[in-house]
Amino acid sequence: MGTDTDTDLGNNFSFLSTDLVPDWLDDIDGSQALAWARAQSEATVAGVDSLADDTSDRTNLEQRILTALNTDARIAYPVRRGEYLYNFWRDAEHPRGLWRRTSLQSYLAGQEDPQATEWEVLIDLDELAKAEGENWVWKGTACRYPEYDRALILLSRGGADATVVREFDLVNCTFVKDEPFYLPEAKSDVCWLGRDEILVGSDFGPGSLTDSGYPRQVRRWRRGMPSSSADVIFSGHSDDVAVGGWFDATEGFERLFVERAHDFYNSQRFVAAERSGKLAAQQNGDFSLQILEVPQDCRTSVHRQWLVLMPRTDFNGIPAGGVAVVELEKWLAGSREVEVIFTPDAHTSFQQLAWTKNFLVLTLLEDVATKLVVLREASWEPVEAFGELPAQATVSVIDTTSERDDEIWLVSTSATQPATLWYGQVGSPLTEVRRAPALFDSEGMETRQHWATSADGTRIPYRITGRFGAEAGAGTGDGTGAETTTDAPTPNPAPTLVHAYGGFEVSLVPQYSAIRGLTWLERGGYFVEANLRGGGEFGPTWHSSVVKTERMRVYEDHQAVLRDLVARGYCTREQLGVRGGSNGGLLTAVCLTSYPELVGAVVSQVPLADMMRYHRLSAGASWMAEYGNPDDPTERAAIAQYSPVQRVVKQEQRAYPPALITTSTRDDRVHPAHARNLAWLLEEAGQPVDYHENTEGGHAGAADNSQVAFVEALISTWLWNKLK
Numbered sequence: 163m164g165t166d167t168d169t170d171l172g173n174n175f176s177f178l179s180t181d182l183v184p185d186w187l188d189d190i191d192g193s194q195a196l197a198w199a200r201a202q203s204e205a206t207v208a209g210v211d212s213l214a215d216d217t218s219d220r221t222n223l224e225q226r227i228l229t230a231l232n233t234d235a236r237i238a239y240p241v242r243r244g245e246y247l248y249n250f251w252r253d254a255e256h257p258r259g260l261w262r263r264t265s266l267q268s269y270l271a272g273q274e275d276p277q278a279t280e281w282e283v284l285i286d287l288d289e290l291a292k293a294e295g296e297n298w299v300w301k302g303t304a305c306r307y308p309e310y311d312r313a314l315i316l317l318s319r320g321g322a323d324a325t326v327v328r329e330f331d332l333v334n335c336t337f338v339k340d341e342p343f344y345l346p347e348a349k350s351d352v353c354w355l356g357r358d359e360i361l362v363g364s365d366f367g368p369g370s371l372t373d374s375g376y377p378r379q380v381r382r383w384r385r386g387m388p389s390s391s392a393d394v395i396f397s398g399h400s401d402d403v404a405v406g407g408w409f410d411a412t413e414g415f416e417r418l419f420v421e422r423a424h425d426f427y428n429s430q431r432f433v434a435a436e437r438s439g440k441l442a443a444q445q446n447g448d449f450s451l452q453i454l455e456v457p458q459d460c461r462t463s464v465h466r467q468w469l470v471l472m473p474r475t476d477f478n479g480i481p482a483g484g485v486a487v488v489e490l491e492k493w494l495a496g497s498r499e500v501e502v503i504f505t506p507d508a509h510t511s512f513q514q515l516a517w518t519k520n521f522l523v524l525t526l527l528e529d530v531a532t533k534l535v536v537l538r539e540a541s542w543e544p545v546e547a548f549g550e551l552p553a554q555a556t557v558s559v560i561d562t563t564s565e566r567d568d569e570i571w572l573v574s575t576s577a578t579q580p581a582t583l584w585y586g587q588v589g590s591p592l593t594e595v596r597r598a599p600a601l602f603d604s605e606g607m608e609t610r611q612h613w614a615t616s617a618d619g620t621r622i623p624y625r626i627t628g629r630f631g632a633e634a635g636a637g638t639g640d641g642t643g644a645e646t647t648t649d650a651p652t653p654n655p656a657p658t659l660v661h662a663y664g665g666f667e668v669s670l671v672p673q674y675s676a677i678r679g680l681t682w683l684e685r686g687g688y689f690v691e692a693n694l695r696g697g698g699e700f701g702p703t704w705h706s707s708v709v710k711t712e713r714m715r716v717y718e719d720h721q722a723v724l725r726d727l728v729a730r731g732y733c734t735r736e737q738l739g740v741r742g743g744s745n746g747g748l749l750t751a752v753c754l755t756s757y758p759e760l761v762g763a764v765v766s767q768v769p770l771a772d773m774m775r776y777h778r779l780s781a782g783a784s785w786m787a788e789y790g791n792p793d794d795p796t797e798r799a800a801i802a803q804y805s806p807v808q809r810v811v812k813q814e815q816r817a818y819p820p821a822l823i824t825t826s827t828r829d830d831r832v833h834p835a836h837a838r839n840l841a842w843l844l845e846e847a848g849q850p851v852d853y854h855e856n857t858e859g860g861h862a863g864a865a866d867n868s869q870v871a872f873v874e875a876l877i878s879t880w881l882w883n884k885l886k
Contacts (some may be wrong), residue, residue, distance in 0.1 A: 314360070326346060379394050420451060425787030430453060456477070531556075560572065602683065612726065667705045713800060743863070763880075772807040823841045
């Protein structure tokens, strides 16, 4: 690619040619690429340590973070599976983690002293990794419902999305040795169909995967037969994102489902028709699948007899972003009479739902603050469900039991208040059963919400947390996390770190973070969470209005927040830093290369950066509904306006602020070439750049608490010294 010229913020710049980047950087595990990454990473660590006021600053901070992550006083969040509560736990003695379980009685007995809970360890991942010589990272389980006698365990090498699938006996508490279900490393999709058969999608050779690298087929795999011989019951197209199948074993409502995802937001769903309470299957093993006739952009959920419809655009009398219910069998028979149970407005959006035996719980956002609405099944009348819960907190449903009773588990938290775990039955006051410890000093901190105005007039909300000082006259500042909305500027400018995402309908809400508190807030910095368009905070239109050719709106929103912070006096431009990962890493890389004059430092983690060819790297083809297709001339022109790798200029033309770029060799979702290529070009351009690549961690960037502590201490120390 030759050198291009373009107009950016009113100035002409000559962009560096991507021909300057060596091809070997694309070779994920190539010796030359790894040697370069190792040298860059070592230089970055040495450079950060040399900049600190004290050479022990970073290592001391790393130890404080690790202590917070490993503390036994944190909450062991339970997941109900039959008679047991399951939990995956990491601590100093078990850095890879323990998969364990306990009874409800034992868990509740630990209300005052969590150490009183008696846990049964099922899998010690550290012991397993040592015995097998593997760097296993836990990726979850699929337990057989409703018996919960077997589980499919998903293990990743180094944190990659690709997993090895192994069968575990939950009665004898051992891996199954007699004809077990086992899949080698791949991006697999598994679900129990019966004790001796599962639904599976995996890499079975040519034609079994989509262009994005995800399963293209759903197969019915019976115990004892080779996985490659499993019957194909559904197959999608190579340009689909993925195809998946699952089975609902709820007694009296047994159904098999298949979903063909064309992209992230459009899919077709099929259900196996019931015949006398049994799934109809032809002699060759193919199920009789009936299409669920809804628009492809309409999300659906089935629970017992109910079909829940959640359209992204107006459909059948349901507004975009609304929620409606109807009996599934009536819908399949052709009836289109639905009951709308939630209608959005300019301030309130639907986020998720959860069922108990007799109730449906809706989680809403009202001006980016959570609100739970509980409806009685069938009548859909709202009920008073929980008693008093903390005000000014994010409240989330983490588990329910729908097959037995109205059990529910909630978590409440805020930017300055640690999490509290609540348990009980819907319709009765809940009991506080665990409270996480305060892991940083939040005395005098408060959170404010402001609204910035984007280029097209759209108001963009953001929250800022810190110690603003008594003169600001906004909020109590008593450490309770009280939130205010105020236009009063702070008289105490301080280093300010902005985090944002702006994509894939991801909603950002206030959460307690020990890492953020220790590394930033406690040291006197301000932290900002910005709710840019592209997220899901105000419903589907908040997202869909900025996809593909309208993507620049996201970056205009980002600029509006950055300018608003300086205008209100929270910081100077030199004190303002931005940080983001994945799509958020793209956001900060765009900031670096398109509006660098607005900030003093940039952190871009596991970023997308080479947007002109992202669709050909790792899982990139699956995101074209978000960013557009670079092979389409119109969409390519829009992408070219912001793609960071193609917009790097030499330092003498336009000075960039310091940048820190991080990635993981084992990231098989966003190819590490994105980060590598950007760092290489920045260095070629004479721009200030540091680079760090972890050999483990996958898209999360870190595989265990020690790696998290190291990376977070590195980033924080780097940022603090660049901005202070």
